[in-house]
Amino acid sequence: MNSLPPDSDQKAQDVIAVARGRLVSRFQAAPLAIVLFLFFGLPLAVVVAIGFCDFDLSGIIPDFTLTNFQELITSGTTYALYARSIMYAGVVWLITVILGFTISYFLVFYVRNFLVALALLLLCTIPFWTSAVIRTIAWIPFLGKNGLFNHLLIQMGLINNPLEFLLFSNFAVIISYVHLFTLPMLVPICNAMFQIDQEVIEAARDAGANSVQVIAHVVIPLCKNGIVLGSILVVTFILGDFFTVRIMTGGKYASVVSAMSYEIGYMQYPPAAAAAVVLIIIVVLMVSLVTRMVDVQKSLVE
Amino acid sequence: MKDKKHKIWNKGITRRKMLKTMATAAGTAIGAGAFSGFPMVWAQKLKDVKLLHVGSPYSIPAEIAKQATKDLGFEIESQALASDVLQTRVLTQAKTVDIADLSYVVWPRVIPRGVCQGIEISKIKEWNNMVPIFTQGKNADGSPSSMEGSAPYKLMYLEKPDARKTVKKQTDYALSVPTIYNADTLGIRPDLINRPIEKWSELFNPEFRGKAGLIDYPGVGIMDSAMAIESMGKHKYADKGNMTREEIDLTVGYLKKLKAQGHWRAFWTHFDESVNLMASGEVIIQSMWSPAVTAVRARGIPCVYQPLKEGYRAWGNSLGIMKHLSGLKLEAAYEYLNWYLSGWYGGFIARQGYYSAVPSTAKKFLTSDEWNYWYEGKPAQNDILDPYGKAQEKAGHVRDGGSFWERMGKIACWNAVMKEDRYLTKKWNEFVAS
Numbered sequence: 001m002n003s004l005p006p007d008s009d010q011k012a013q014d015v016i017a018v019a020r021g022r023l024v025s026r027f028q029a030a031p032l033a034i035v036l037f038l039f040f041g042l043p044l045a046v047v048v049a050i051g052f053c054d055f056d057l058s059g060i061i062p063d064f065t066l067t068n069f070q071e072l073i074t075s076g077t078t079y080a081l082y083a084r085s086i087m088y089a090g091v092v093w094l095i096t097v098i099l100g101f102t103i104s105y106f107l108v109f110y111v112r113n114f115l116v117a118l119a120l121l122l123l124c125t126i127p128f129w130t131s132a133v134i135r136t137i138a139w140i141p142f143l144g145k146n147g148l149f150n151h152l153l154i155q156m157g158l159i160n161n162p163l164e165f166l167l168f169s170n171f172a173v174i175i176s177y178v179h180l181f182t183l184p185m186l187v188p189i190c191n192a193m194f195q196i197d198q199e200v201i202e203a204a205r206d207a208g209a210n211s212v213q214v215i216a217h218v219v220i221p222l223c224k225n226g227i228v229l230g231s232i233l234v235v236t237f238i239l240g241d242f243f244t245v246r247i248m249t250g251g252k253y254a255s256v257v258s259a260m261s262y263e264i265g266y267m268q269y270p271p272a273a274a275a276a277v278v279l280i281i282i283v284v285l286m287v288s289l290v291t292r293m294v295d296v297q298k299s300l301v302e
Numbered sequence: 303m304k305d306k307k308h309k310i311w312n313k314g315i316t317r318r319k320m321l322k323t324m325a326t327a328a329g330t331a332i333g334a335g336a337f338s339g340f341p342m343v344w345a346q347k348l349k350d351v352k353l354l355h356v357g358s359p360y361s362i363p364a365e366i367a368k369q370a371t372k373d374l375g376f377e378i379e380s381q382a383l384a385s386d387v388l389q390t391r392v393l394t395q396a397k398t399v400d401i402a403d404l405s406y407v408v409w410p411r412v413i414p415r416g417v418c419q420g421i422e423i424s425k426i427k428e429w430n431n432m433v434p435i436f437t438q439g440k441n442a443d444g445s446p447s448s449m450e451g452s453a454p455y456k457l458m459y460l461e462k463p464d465a466r467k468t469v470k471k472q473t474d475y476a477l478s479v480p481t482i483y484n485a486d487t488l489g490i491r492p493d494l495i496n497r498p499i500e501k502w503s504e505l506f507n508p509e510f511r512g513k514a515g516l517i518d519y520p521g522v523g524i525m526d527s528a529m530a531i532e533s534m535g536k537h538k539y540a541d542k543g544n545m546t547r548e549e550i551d552l553t554v555g556y557l558k559k560l561k562a563q564g565h566w567r568a569f570w571t572h573f574d575e576s577v578n579l580m581a582s583g584e585v586i587i588q589s590m591w592s593p594a595v596t597a598v599r600a601r602g603i604p605c606v607y608q609p610l611k612e613g614y615r616a617w618g619n620s621l622g623i624m625k626h627l628s629g630l631k632l633e634a635a636y637e638y639l640n641w642y643l644s645g646w647y648g649g650f651i652a653r654q655g656y657y658s659a660v661p662s663t664a665k666k667f668l669t670s671d672e673w674n675y676w677y678e679g680k681p682a683q684n685d686i687l688d689p690y691g692k693a694q695e696k697a698g699h700v701r702d703g704g705s706f707w708e709r710m711g712k713i714a715c716w717n718a719v720m721k722e723d724r725y726l727t728k729k730w731n732e733f734v735a736s
Binding site: 057058059071075076077080081084140141144145146147164167168246249250251252253254258259262263264265266267268271 | 394
C-alpha cells in the first residue's frame with residue numbers, strides 16, 4: 001500500500017507538473033529575455049549613465065553632473081522642439097484616426113464578404129513594400145516648386161505662381177506622416193472591428209438606435225483597444241522621428257531627435273544622452289497612461 | 303609583385319644571407335620608396351602586412367585601397383565611415399585602426415588624446431614638393447595663407463613624436479600627411495539669377511528670399527554666414543573659425559532674422575540634397591561642394607561655383623599613423639603614406655575637382671589636357687572625364703575659379719572646430735527650432 005493517500009499523491013504530481021511547467025515557460029522565455037537584456041537593457045543603462053557625464057572636445061569625461069539635464073530643462077529650445085513634435089503628433093493622430101476608422105468601417109460593414117475585405121486591406125499595404133525613406137523622399141519631386149502638383153495646378157489655370165508652402169513646410173511633414181502612419185493606425189482598428197459581433201449591432205438597431213448612435217455607443221467603444229494601439233504606434237513613431245521632419249522641411253525645422261543628432265555629430269554625447277533619457281521617460285509615461293485606460297494586452301491576445 | 307620577387311632572386315640573396323641581413327636591419331628600420339625598393343629583406347614578410355585605413359566616403363572611394371594594394375604588394379583595407387562614427391572609432395577604439403584619415407576639423411579633438419604617433423618627416427619622400435600652404439603656411443609667392451579656423455599649418459608640426467599638441471613652427475615630426483583638400487564657395491544658378499554675383503553678402507540678399515540655401519552643419523553653416531556678414535560690412539571677425547560667444551550670438555541672430563523673413567528655402571545635410579535643391583530650382587544660391595556643382599551641370603542644368611571677392615572657405619583631410627603601429631607594420635604605413643603622395647591618388651581626386659598635396663606627382667597621372675583644365679584653369683581641349691571615365695564637362699569649358707593658385711591663394715578661412723563648439727551647437731539648435 002502507498003504511504004500517501006491517492007489524492008495527495010495526485011496533488012504532489014500536480015505541484016511537480018506546475019513547477020515543471022513554470023520552469024519550461026521560463027526556459028522558453030529566456031532567449032527573448034537574454035536578447036532584450038543584452039541589446040536593449042544594457043545599452044539603455046549606458047545611455048542613462050552617459051547622460052550624467054561631462055565632456056570636452058574629444059569626448060566623454062566620466063563624472064557625475066546634472067548640467068546636461070539642467071541645460072535641457074531650462075532651455076527654451078527644448079520646449080519649442082517638444083511643442084513642434086507634439087503638434088505634429090496631434091494633427092497626424094487626428095487625421096489618421098479619422099482615416100483609419102472610416103476605412104475600417106467601410107471594410108467591415110460595407111464590404112460584407114470577409115475575404116474581399118481582407119483583400120482590400122492587403123491592397124492598402126502595397127505602398128508599404130518600399131521603405132519609409134523612399135516613400136518620404138518621393139514626395140519631394142511631387143510637391144516642389146517645379147513639381148508635378150504645381151505644374152498641374154498651373155496648367156489647369158488655377159494658380160499663376162507655384163505654391164511654395166507645399167514643400168519644406170509643416171504641411172509637407174504632415175502629409176508625409178499621414179501617408180506613413182495611416183496603415184499602422186488602420187490595421188489594429190480593423191482587427192478590433194472585425195471582432196464585433198454583427199448581432200450586437202442588430203440588437204442596437206432593434207432597440208431603436210440610429211446609425212450615428214450605433215457608431216458612438218457600440219462600434220467606437222468596441223474598437224477602443226484598436227484605436228489605442230494604433231495611437232501608441234503613431235505617436236511614438238512621430239516623437240522618435242527626425243528623418244521625415246528634416247527631409248520634408250528641408251532642414252528648416254527640427255524635431256526632438258534632430259537636436260540629439262547635431263550633438264552626436266559634434267561628439268557631445270552626454271547632452272544627447274540626457275535628451276534621449278528625457279524623451280524615453282515622456283514616451284513611457286504617455287504609453288503607460290494610455291494602457292491604464294485600456295487593456296492592450298487583452299486586445300492583442302484576442 | 304612578380305617583378306619584385308624576380309629582383310630578389312637576381313641579386314642572389316640566399317635564405318641565409320637574408321636572415322643575417324634581417325637581424326641587422328630589424329632595429330634600424332629604414333623606409334624608402336615603395337616602387338624603387340624598400341629594404342628587400344622584408345619583401346617577403348611585408349606582403350603579409352595588412353593595414354586598415356578608416357576615413358570618410360569622399361576621401362577613400364574603394365578604388366584607392368585596390369590600387370594601393372596592387373602597387374604596394376601588401377594589403378590595404380579601407381573603411382568609409384560617417385564623420386561622427388569615424389571620430390568615435392579613432393578616439394575610443396584606436397587599436398582597431400592603423401591609418402586614420404581625418405578632416406582638419408577633427409584633428410583638434412584627436413591630438414590631446416595622443417592616439418596617433420608623430421610622423422618622421424625625413425621618411426616622407428615628397429615632403430619638400432608639398433604645397434607650402436601645408437608645410438609653411440604660405441602661398442607659392444611667399445604671401446601668408448589664412449590661419450583662420452583649423453588651418454592645416456597650425457595642426458602640422460609636433461615638437462616630439464608623442465607630443466599632445468601641435469606647434470606653429472617647422473619641426474622634424476608631422477601630425478599627419480595632407481591628402482585631399484579644396485576651397486569652397488557658393489553655388490549659383492546663373493540662368494535664374496541673370497546678373498553677376500561677386501560677393502558673399504549675396505547669400506543674405508533679400509532679392510533671393512525663399513530661394514537661398516545653407517549647409518546644415520553648424521560649424522560650416524556658421525562660417526558661410528560669417529563670410530556673408532563680413533562682406534556686408536556688419537562685423538569683422540578676429541577668427542571666423544573660432545568665434546566668441548558674442549560673435550556666435552550675432553551670427554545666429556542674423557540667421558534667425560532671415561529665417562523669420564522666409565529667406566531660407568532649405569538647409570541641406572547630404573551632398574545629393576544640395577544637388578537636387580539646385581537642379582530643381584528650389585534654391586538658386588547656396589553653400590555647395592565642388593562635385594555637387596559638377597553633378598548639377600552633368601544634368602544639363604547651368605550651375606556655377608562662383609568665385610567671390612572675399613575668397614574661399616577651405617577644407618582638407620590628412621592621414622595619421624596610429625600609435626600602436628611598430629616594426630614592419632609601421633614601415634608599411636610609411637610606404638602607404640608615400641604611395642598616397644606619389645601621384646595615383648592625386649590624379650584620381652583631381653578628376654573629382656579636389657587637389658593633391660603634391661601636385662607635381664598628380665601631374666604624372668593626368669593627361670596634359672586634364673592638368674591644364676584642373677590645375678591651370680585653362681579651357682578643356684576634349685571632354686573632361688570623371689574618375690570612372692564618364693564625360694563630366696564638355697570641351698571648351700573652363701573650371702570655375704581658375705587655376706590652382708587663383709583659388710588656393712585666396713583662402714579666407716578653413717573649416718573649423720571652435721572652442722565654443724558646445725555653445726555653437728546649442729545656438730544652432732535654437733536657430734533650427736526657431
